[in-house]
Amino acid sequence: MLSKKNQLLTVLCIGALWGPATSQTSIQLSPKESSVLISKHIYGHFAEHLGRCIYDGFYVGEGNTTIPHTNGVRNDVLSALKELKIPNLRWPGGCFADTYHWKDGIGPKGSRPSIVNNWWGGVTEDNSFGTHDFLNMCELLETEPYLAGNVGSGEVQELADWVQYVNFEGRSPMSDLRRANGRDRPWNVKFWGVGNEAWGCGGHMTAAYYSDIYRKYATFMSDWSNTGGLYRIASGANSADYNWTETLMQKLPKNLVKGIALHHYAVIDWNKKGSAIEYTDEQYFKTMKSAWFMNELVEKHSAIMDKYDPKKEVALVVDEWGGWYEVEPETNPGFLYQQNTMRDAMIAGMTLNIFNNHAERVKMANLAQTINVLQAVILTKGEKMIKTPTFHVMEMYKVHQDAQLIPLQINSQSFVWNGEEIPAVSASASKGQNGKTYVSLVNIDPKVAQKVELNLGGSYAGVSGRILTAKQLRDFNDFDDANRIQPQAFSGAKLSKERLSLSLPPFSVVVLELNGKK
Structure with a gap:
């Protein structure tokens, strides 16, 4: 069970306060199981x-x-x-x-x-x-x-x-x-x-x-x-x-x-x-x-x-x-x-x-x-x-x-509408040529934040990230306000040995950078 605090509030590093319900998603990374490269041509x-x-x-x-x-x-x-x-x-x-x-x-x-x-x-x-x-x-x-x-x-x-x-x-x-x-x-x-x-x-x-x-x-x-x-x-x-x-x-x-x-x-x-x-x-x-x-x-x-x-x-x-x-x-x-x-x-x-x-x-x-x-x-x-x-x-x-692709298994909560459902969270991960590990996460649910727990398959010394979200789902950049939506620093990911936890706000994209693998 999540605490009442987590049910009521998700705090973003950019200073916005969210008050939706929160669901939990688990992700397991398997960094030693693949030699596949993610072609840049994708x-x-x-x-x-x-x-x-x-x-x-x-x-x-x-x-x-x-x-x-x-x-x-x-x-x-x-x-x-x-x-x-x-x-x-x-x-x-x-x-x-x-x-x-x-x-x-x-x-x-x-x-x-x-x-x-x-x-x-x-x-x-x-x-x-x-x-x-x-x-x-x-x-x-x-x-x-x-x-x-x-x-x-x-x-x-x-x-x-x-x-x-x-x-x-x-x-x-x-x-x-x-x-x-x-x-x-x-x-x-x-x-x-x-x-x-x-x-x-x-x-x-x-x-x-x-x-x-x-x-x-x-x-x-x-x-x-x-x-x-x-x-x-x-x-x-x-x-x-x-x-x-x-x-x-x-x-x-x-x-x-x-x-x-x-x-x-x-x-x-x-x-x-x-x-x-x-x-x-x-x-x-x-x-x-x-x-x-x-x-x-x-x-x-x-x-x-x-x-x-x-x-x-x-x-x-x-x-x-x-x-x-x-x-x-x-x-x-x-x-x-x-x-x-x-x-x-x-x-x-x-x-x-x-x-x-x-x-x-x-x-x-x-x-x-x-x-x-x-x-x-x-x-x-x-x-x-x-x-x-x-x-x-x-x-x-x-x-x-x-x-290099890092395979993962994801057990996502569902985004539900009128009895239909699809996964709320999608993710992919890779190891860059610079030796750093990257994890991209998306929560498509427009109202429910997603608490995500990742087993990284290895220990890292540090994590940083960026987030793309907005005040409203229907927000967009226009010629009067070209920077209404743009990436911001994200510091909401908590790293503990081989595990990482974070809360994905509704309709958000987060890309994490993990470095200093132990």
Whole structure:
């Protein structure tokens, strides 16, 4: 039984007082049981030609005189994304990718043909942001590009030429064209998506038909060294379409595929997605339930992959995930612009914990999307830029990138709504290359604090941490108050030999750093 004091009061280091009930969760860490690395590529991002993600988000144009930029890319955006240490960036889509013809986006900008974005808002784009612009931006960001190839409306030769254009160092028609356009050395792009959502906007194909199409396109995407250097990623399942994964694993030869994609969004109801900021308690629960479904999806898709790939040589690549709501009032419905509250911080923390804990199979993921679209980490408005709660979660979690996974077992109390329940607490842990141990914890319950007891599997000399929470669940950062929600120091964790205890406030994310192992 908890004391009345603990039932009545949880004191945060940031000075806020909470008065909810408290439940208890236990976690057992097993630091000696794993050699699995949490790939940094799990923390990837996604930039589609959609709404204000590229134009007015990343790119404001070389002639802009009011917003500081480098070759047209906003300097504040570059700085913020480098703070996250983003490991990869997916482009140009999404659904847009299967309508995009890359040769329209190279050469003198004044000579590039325009394109109508049929998928997102019907706007006309001038192709001023193309292959050179994106790949040079990735160099500025010190991140790896992930190019999504056009399989839906493009031809095999078109994709083969793109690979040659960006990767071939010797003399060839495409590398000569690249040099004529001002780039001598290749970019050596490793990650390639062979189409996107082939079951839907990428062509409404069957799994069997797409498998044959994939084999054809992938065959002509040469790396010229025959070393398997290209990381080809197949268009994978829509959420719980397990037959799609089964078919691909049966039909795709391992020498042609490095990853199978998976797309899943936390959505209340696809026909009535609800507001990003004015949601009910019931809608909050349903969003969390949809987000937690990612755990089941990863486990079931992984089990299918294990049958055909027991050595786990093919990665599960969750290259679209995040929360999806109705657009903000008075914005273009095709632009998918939404605000970002503490609900989104809960989605991010929970989902990244799921990916970390399944890092043996999940080796890459991409949050949708980076700027001004869906669950963005950055929002822009003219000269102003803000970091969302999701940004702060990903910044706190970057300590897990390329760290050694520490397996854990968790016995969580439940978050209950109208007889339905999901775990209130999620967690993941790792040992960084600096020798320190990190534990990330999320309490999604909006009203009940969680007393957490951890058996660390070893003794540590000290613990520190940071917390992300807010006064209200529906709080968000806006252009009038950009720092309403941001991480604060957390000193509420108590360390005693191999045990650690703390109280997680409602709707909070905590990342702990343990050092000085004895």
